[in-house]
Amino acid sequence: xxxxxxxxxxxxxxxxxxxxxxxxxxxxxxxxxxxxxxxxxxxxxxxxxxxxxxxxxxxxxxxxxxxxxxxxxxxxxxxxxxxxxxxxxxxxxxxxxxxxxxxxxxxxxxxxxxxxxxxxxxxxxxxxxxxxxxxxxxxxxxxxxxxxxxxxxxxxxxxxxxxxxxxxxxxxxxxxxxxxxxxxxxxxxxxxxxxxxxxxxxxxxxxxxxxxxxxxxxxxxxxxxxxxxxxxxxxxxxxxxxxxxxxxxxxxxxxxxxxxxxxxxxxxxxxxxxxxxxxxxxxxxxxxxxxxxxxxxxxxxxxxxxxxxxxxxxxxxxxxxxxxxxxxxxxxxxxxxxxxxxxxxxxxxxxxxxxxxxxxxxx
Amino acid sequence: xxxxxxxxxxxxxxxxxxxxxxxxxxxxxxxxxxxxxxxxxxxxxxxxxxxxxxxxxxxxxxxxxxxxxxxxxxxxxxxxxxxxxxxxxxxxxxxxxxxxxxxxxxxxxxxxxxxxxxxxxxxxxxxxxxxxxxxxxxxxxxxxxxxxxxxxxxxxxxxxxxxxxxxxxxxxxxxxxxxxxxxxxxxxxxxxxxxxxxxxxxxxxxxxxxxxxxxxxxxxxxxxxxxxxxxxxxxxxxxxxxxxxxxxxxxxxxxxxxxxxxxxxxxxxxxxxxxxxxxxxxxxxxxxxxxxxxxxxxxxxxx
Numbered sequence: 001x002x003x004x005x006x007x008x009x010x011x012x013x014x015x016x017x018x019x020x021x022x023x024x025x026x027x028x029x030x031x032x033x034x035x036x037x038x039x040x041x042x043x044x045x046x047x048x049x050x051x052x053x054x055x056x057x058x059x060x061x062x063x064x065x066x067x068x069x070x071x072x073x074x075x076x077x078x079x080x081x082x083x084x085x086x087x088x089x090x091x092x093x094x095x096x097x098x099x100x101x102x103x104x105x106x107x108x109x110x111x112x113x114x115x116x117x118x119x120x121x122x123x124x125x126x127x128x129x130x131x132x133x134x135x136x137x138x139x140x141x142x143x144x145x146x147x148x149x150x151x152x153x154x155x156x157x158x159x160x161x162x163x164x165x166x167x168x169x170x171x172x173x174x175x176x177x178x179x180x181x182x183x184x185x186x187x188x189x190x191x192x193x194x195x196x197x198x199x200x201x202x203x204x205x206x207x208x209x210x211x212x213x214x215x216x217x218x219x220x221x222x223x224x225x226x227x228x229x230x231x232x233x234x235x236x237x238x239x240x241x242x243x244x245x246x247x248x249x250x251x252x253x254x255x256x257x258x259x260x261x262x263x264x265x266x267x268x269x270x271x272x273x274x275x276x277x278x279x280x281x282x283x284x285x286x287x288x289x290x291x292x293x294x295x296x297x298x299x300x301x302x303x304x305x306x307x308x309x310x311x312x313x314x315x316x317x318x319x320x321x322x323x324x325x326x327x328x329x330x331x332x333x334x335x336x337x338x339x340x341x342x343x344x345x346x347x348x349x350x351x352x353x354x355x356x357x358x359x360x361x362x363x
Numbered sequence: 364x365x366x367x368x369x370x371x372x373x374x375x376x377x378x379x380x381x382x383x384x385x386x387x388x389x390x391x392x393x394x395x396x397x398x399x400x401x402x403x404x405x406x407x408x409x410x411x412x413x414x415x416x417x418x419x420x421x422x423x424x425x426x427x428x429x430x431x432x433x434x435x436x437x438x439x440x441x442x443x444x445x446x447x448x449x450x451x452x453x454x455x456x457x458x459x460x461x462x463x464x465x466x467x468x469x470x471x472x473x474x475x476x477x478x479x480x481x482x483x484x485x486x487x488x489x490x491x492x493x494x495x496x497x498x499x500x501x502x503x504x505x506x507x508x509x510x511x512x513x514x515x516x517x518x519x520x521x522x523x524x525x526x527x528x529x530x531x532x533x534x535x536x537x538x539x540x541x542x543x544x545x546x547x548x549x550x551x552x553x554x555x556x557x558x559x560x561x562x563x564x565x566x567x568x569x570x571x572x573x574x575x576x577x578x579x580x581x582x583x584x585x586x587x588x589x590x591x592x593x594x595x596x597x598x599x600x601x602x603x604x605x606x607x608x609x610x611x612x613x614x615x616x617x618x619x620x621x622x623x624x625x626x627x628x629x630x631x632x633x634x635x636x637x638x639x640x641x642x643x644x645x646x647x648x649x650x651x652x653x654x655x656x657x658x659x660x661x662x663x664x665x666x
Contacts, residue, residue: 056568076571089569093587102583103573154573 007032007190008053008158013062015048022048024214026062030207035184035191037205039198041237045214046194047162053192054083054160066158077106082156086163088147090135096146097122097131103154121149124183140168141176148180152187159184161193165200177203198238202226210234226284231363235282242288242328244281248273248360258360261324266299268355273362280361285331287357290318292343294350301352304328306345318343320351400640403427410636430637434645447625447642451649454622457536457611458604461543462551465600466593468544469551473592474585476552477559488556491549503542503613510538510614539615543604550603551596558592559585594657602650622646 006029015023023045030036038046051057053064055076064072071079082103091099100121104114122128125145135143144167151159164180165173181204184191195201201208202222209219210233218230229235232243246260251273258265258281265281273279295301307327308319318330330351343349370378399410403425416423434447476487494502509515510532517529532538562585570580586593608623615621622642629639 054568054572056571076568077574077576081572083569083572085565085569085572087565089563089565091566091569091584102570102575106574106579150573 006030007034007067008192009063009065010049010053011063011065013049013052013064014060015045015052015057016060021214023052023059026214026216028209028216028219030190030192032190033188034207035181035193035205037201037208038192038194038211039196039201039208039237040211041196044211046196046211048214049211050083050160050162050192050194053158054081055079080154080157081160082151082154082158083160083162084147084151084164087167088135088143090143090146090150092135095132095134096127096138096149099135099146100149100153102150107154117153121153124152124187125149141172144168144176148183152183152189156189159189159191161191163195163197164193164204166195166197173200180204202238210237212237228359229282229361232280232282232361235359235361240285240329240331242283242285243361244283244326246279246281248275248277248279251275255355256360261326262302262322262328265358266355267358267360269360271360271362277362282359282361283328283353283357285317285329286315286333288328288330288351288353290320290330290332290343290349290351292347292349295352298352299355300358301350302328303348303350306343306347306349309343309345318349320349396640396643399636400430400644401426401428402430402637404637410640427637430641431645433638434641446620447622450620450622450625451646453619454605454607454646455649457539457543457619457621458601458607460540461547461604462597462601464540464544465548465551466597469548469555469596470593473552473555473559476556477562484560491552491556494549499546499609500613502546503610506538506542506545506614507533510541534614534616536616536619539611539619542610542614543607546610547600547604550599554595554599555589555592558589558595562588598654602654605650606646 008030010028013026040046100118209216218234235241244260246258249259250257304320304322307321310317316332436442437445512529520526611621629635
């Protein structure tokens with residue numbers, strides 16, 4: 001593994017709209033060839049950040065360094081940055097070839113070279129048969145590939161993707177996201193994508209920045225973000241989670257105990273905090289085992305009553321009410337066609353999880 | 364599927380009423396016009412002389428398509444040298460100039476109107492339509508007061524010392540074009556505005572992103588996408604401007620007689636209804652043929 005060097009850096013980037021900070025103090029470093037995702041719900045500032053990278057918004061303060069030079073004040077048409085727009089923004093009066101050639105013509109590239117580059121892009125995105133079509137004659141998936149071809153045609157140093165799969169329906173989205181990643185990796189372009197869809201971010205990006213209220217809360221690989229969230233917001237935003245509030249009871253180098261309303265939770269990692277401090281235990285629903293019979297020796301064992309059961313085909317979700325009040329969500333994979341039949345509504349059950357399952361959150 | 368299956372009685376009524384209206388008040392009068400244009404008035408000077416005449420046992424058709432001939436040739440100046448041809452040319456020229464002026468003034472206006480904050484747009488749009496609330500003749504007369512030798516504009520220029528003696532503007536091409544442009548401008552602005560306001564601004568961002576300057580993005584994206592609005596606006600200005608009668612007679616000079624004036628003279632001074640009708644039919648063809656060709660071209664390119 002080579003040592004990654006930052007290719008794109010944002011340095012304390014701030015954008016205010018009339019006193020309201022849309023982006024506050026964002027410092028990120030993104031490596032060459034990386035697919036980096038900005039993930040957050042609408043209004044979190046991810047789109048403003050992307051528009052600053054593209055040049056459509058001028059930062060209130062801070063720097064944007066691309067390959068070492070500050071581009072923050074450069075207008076969009078001079079930046080070596082291209083964007084694939086949300087719902088594509090294809091030029092409706094131009095056919096596929098002319099859409100792809102638009103940026104190349106602005107560079108003043110010779111005609112023969114343009115034709116060659118357009119042909120390359122059409123092959124890359126498998127659009128050879130549609131070169132003469134107008135955008136409205138294409139399906140959503142084809143339009144998305146035209147948008148990709150158009151944004152890659154100028155060989156940008158940085159490619160920005162604004163909700164790249166947002167306009168596609170679910171089935172197509174799953175297939176397209178792998179195609180898209182394959183194309184991006186074959187070209188080797190550095191990408192920053194914006195999405196509100198965590199599955200999209202996790203499937204496509206090598207690293208994710210989770211944003212909320214204009215700030216970046218955590219940056220990490222999809223696995224780091226999911227398994228080691230650094231705060232309640234990230235834990236709750238990515239996937240499903242049970243958050244139990246409590247106080248720190250025992251804190252050692254490699255384990256700790258948190259006293260919650262439902263009982264003491266044993267956690268397999270230390271947090272180097274102070275005893276008695278408020279914290280939360282985060283447990284993913286799929287890491288909890290559920291059974292009607294009491295198990296043998298397990299660390300974190302609790303009991304409750306089944307209130308809701310939802311069947312999703314590949315898994316079941318149980319909402320279990322606990323004696324002290326509050327509910328816990330438990331996921332159980334349907335590994336066999338005859339699974340999950342024995343637990344039903346209002347059953348008294350036991351559930352437990354390993355001490356490696358929970359994460360203690362102090363933020 | 365038949366019409367009956369497609370349309371409920373209510374729909375047929377709603378669509379039918381305007382159609383009947385158009386049939387009775389446009390199609391029928393046009394047929395009468397066509398009929399008069401080929402009537403042989405004879406000595407009785409009756410434009411409604413029957414087209415069929417019974418001579419002995421046989422019926423005779425009394426058609427005189429020759430009514431159209433004097434429009435094109437008068438025997439003296441040869442083919443194409445008639446005052447009618449000149450009037451057509453003048454009309455087309457001034458209608459075209461009016462259209463260009465309206466486009467040159469109206470396009471930037473509509474563009475910035477469409478880019479205004481949505482909250483102020485209705486007020487600005489109302490101002491465009493406000494002139495319609497005052498009498499048309501009053502507004503044209505006001506221009507006389509502005510453009511006259513002792514009018515507002517000349518007095519202002521004299522006072523500012525820009526000129527030493529009044530510029531003759533009234534009853535010239537200038538005053539006529541000013542009047543026509545002024546009257547027809549809203550007909551250019553409104554269709555352009557409705558088109559430009561629907562424009563997807565992200566397309567311009569996409570053009571900037573791909574290296575187009577502001578002007579290039581405007582020229583390569585905004586202008587082609589507003590073509591439908593440009594065509595609609597030009598049609599709405601050009602077609603009525605060709606036959607315009609009132610503005611040229613109030614503001615125009617004696618040199619450039621437009622076709623509307625010629626028709627008026629034929630109808631009311633010479634009492635030559637067939638010729639006036641023939642002039643109308645030719646004018647209609649002058650306007651309709653290019654229009655039909657354009658729509659055929661458009662249908663093909665949309666495919």
